[in-house]
Amino acid sequence: MAIVDIRQRTGYLFLAVIVGHVILISTQVTTKRGVPLLESVVFGLVAEVQRASNSVSDDVERSWQDYFALQKVRSENNELKQEIGQLRVRLQQERGLAQQSQMLQGLLNLKTSITVSTTAATVIAGGASPEFRTVTIDKGKGDGLRPDMAVIAPAGIVGRIILPSGRASKVQLLIDRNAAAGAIVERTRAQGVVVGTGADRLKMDYVAGSADVKTGDTVVTSGIDGIYPKGFVIGQIESVQRGAGEYSAIVVRPAVDFSALEAVLVVLTPPVAADAAATATAGSNQDRE
Numbered sequence: 020m021a022i023v024d025i026r027q028r029t030g031y032l033f034l035a036v037i038v039g040h041v042i043l044i045s046t047q048v049t050t051k052r053g054v055p056l057l058e059s060v061v062f063g064l065v066a067e068v069q070r071a072s073n074s075v076s077d078d079v080e081r082s083w084q085d086y087f088a089l090q091k092v093r094s095e096n097n098e099l100k101q102e103i104g105q106l107r108v109r110l111q112q113e114r115g116l117a118q119q120s121q122m123l124q125g126l127l128n129l130k131t132s133i134t135v136s137t138t139a140a141t142v143i144a145g146g147a148s149p150e151f152r153t154v155t156i157d158k159g160k161g162d163g164l165r166p167d168m169a170v171i172a173p174a175g176i177v178g179r180i181i182l183p184s185g186r187a188s189k190v191q192l193l194i195d196r197n198a199a200a201g202a203i204v205e206r207t208r209a210q211g212v213v214v215g216t217g218a219d220r221l222k223m224d225y226v227a228g229s230a231d232v233k234t235g236d237t238v239v240t241s242g243i244d245g246i247y248p249k250g251f252v253i254g255q256i257e258s259v260q261r262g263a264g265e266y267s268a269i270v271v272r273p274a275v276d277f278s279a280l281e282a283v284l285v286v287l288t289p290p291v292a293a294d295a296a297a298t299a300t301a302g303s304n305q306d307r308e
Contacts, residue, residue, distance in 0.1 A: 125173035126139055126172075126173060126282055126283075126284060128173065129171070129172075129173045129284060130284060133248075134288075135248055135286050135287070135288035136286070136287040136288045137171075137284040137285060137286055137287060137288075138158060138162060138163070138164075138284065138285050138287060139282060139283070139284055139285075140156035140157055140158040140162075140170075140188075140282065140283055140284070140285055141156065141157045141281065141282050142154050142155070142156055142280045142281055142282065142283065143155050143156065143157050143187070150196075150217070151191075151195060151197075152191070152192040152194050152195040152196075152198075152215065152217065152277070153178075153181075153189050153190060153191055153192060153195065154178075154189075154190050154192065154280060155187055155188070155189055155190070156170075156187065156188050156190055156283060156285070157186070157187055158186075158187070158188060158285060159183045159184045159185050159186045159187045159188050160183050160184065160185055161185050161186055162186075163287060164180055164183045164188050164285055164287075165180070165183060166179075166180055166181060166182070166183060167179055167180065167181075167245075167246050168180045168246075168285050168286055168287065169246055169247045169248060169251075169285070169286040170190050170283050170284070170285050170286070171251055171283065171284050171286060172275050172280065172282075172283050172284070174252070174274045174275045174276070175251060175252035175253055175254065175273070175274035175275050176193055176200065176240060176247055176251050176252065176253050176274075176275065177190065177192065177193065177275055177277075177280065177283050178190045178191045178192040178193045178195070178198060179191055179198075179246050179247075180285065188285075190283075192215070192277055193213070193215055193221065193253070193273065193275075194215045194216065194217070194218065194219060194220070194221060194273060194277055195215045195217065196214075196215050196216060196217035197215065198214065198215040199212055199213065199214045199215070199244070200212070200213050200240055200244055200246070200247050200253065201213075201240060201241035201242065201243040201244040201247070202223060202238050202239065202240060202241055202253055203238070203239055203240070203241045204226075204230070204231075204232055204236050204237075204238055204256070205236065205237040205238065205239050206231075206236050206237070207230065207231040207232070207236070209226055209227065209230035209231060209232055210225075210226070210227075210241055210243075211223045211224055211225045211226035211230075211269070212224050212225050213238060213253055213254075213271060219273070219277070219278075220257070220270055220271065220272060220273070221253070221254060221270070221271040221272075221273055222268065222269065222270060222271065223238060223256070223269040223270075223271050224269075226265075226266045226269060227265075228261075228264045228265035228266065230266075232256065232259055232266065232269060233256070233259060234256055234257065234258060234259055235255060235256060236255065236256045237252060237254075237255055237256075238252075238253045238254055238255065238256060238271050239251060239252055239253060240253060247286075248286060248288075252274045253271065253273065253274065254271040254272050254273040254274045254275075255271065255272050255274070256269060256270070256271055256272075257270045257271060257272040258270045
């Protein structure tokens, strides 16, 4: 083993001597341009190292620049997303204000186009029980409201007040199964009574069998019930079924979308029929006295 080590060391020493001689010789040998061969070789090696180092440096610099550019783009994207979110919220608010303005304009147009006295009210709650179709408005006895006052909207009849409190009132919608209103077919003046079904449709009962009634006819209030003023729209006839000499079923589609009520008008002026009935009753009492 010692002999092998000595031989290896001798070989390494011999190799080192050879390399040294080569280096010494290369320092004396020159290229065609007069540059020492060793210098030319060393320069080539150093140049390649510098080129590789410069390339790595450029790649690193470019990577950092790309990284910072990417971070900037991400930051700008986040800012744009926030701005888009804010714009969407603002757009929804503007759209809500536009719808509210349109609704209020409709109420104003209705208020100025009718002869009866009214007061505007806002719907603040819906009915808690599905069995009774009601809403709550933000006006009550303190605003002059009392039971059986008619409630209307630009589209037509909404219902009547059934329970006023000091600052709010419960309104029975016309589609409630216990609600009813005197009605006339606008085209032919055929009379009947519109009643609620508890769903989103109405029925028209007590129509004479000889009456001219057909799908698409508009149904309006007759005023004979003493609650709803005459001539206000109730809805359109959706279907007609005729039995033996009489109408078995007349379905009316309400003009008012009860699921989208936000503001209404309460009619403060009593209907003419109610005033006439009250006058007749007062006259009869005076005669008895």
